[in-house]
Amino acid sequence: MALNILRLDGSARKNGSVSRDLTDRIIDRHKGATIVTRDLADSISHVDEDWIGANFTPADDRSAAQKQKLALSDSLVAELQDAELVVLGLPIYNFGVPAAVKAWVDMVARAGVTFEYTAEGPRGLLTGKRAIVAVASGGTEMGSGYDFATGYVEHVLGFIGITDVTFVAADKLMIDADASINNAHQAIADLTIAA
16 A cells, blocks of 8 residues: 655745755655645645634534635645655745745644644644655754754644654755755665655
8 A cells, every 4th residue: 555645845946945855855765655745835825813713613613604714724634634654845944934834834733633632731633644854954053043943843743743753954055055965865865764
């Protein structure tokens, strides 16, 4: 049975994007997988007041307009639910995640759908999945005190239940691009691939 992969591209750049190249390479390692691709730069709207109202209305009580307002979010959640592996291309913009990635997070982090509140605290509902995050940055070193992107993404994925997260980084590209990209390519070659 083919592995179900959800590929998410967060870069605003279509050409010359390092994160998109890294996600290509990760996907290429998974021969025979079923791939669903979501280009976040093209397809994600932002949460607004009507969306919040629809989200907090019980599903059985939602109007047709409210159901339509949540249609994209429902599709994004379904993509996550169906995926066994999530591959996220994550450029770091100004020390954080691109607005498109944050908009995706806002659309998929839904109480009672992808996480729930318990007496012990929140519990993610999308368990049993793995994520590989391909990071690209010009000057931000992954894991440094000024990297506000990777810790956030790892936390959000864990919050919705995806705790098996691997990062592949081509960071500090403005300092030594060749070494950074070579290191990322080697990390991809070393990835453990599910059978």
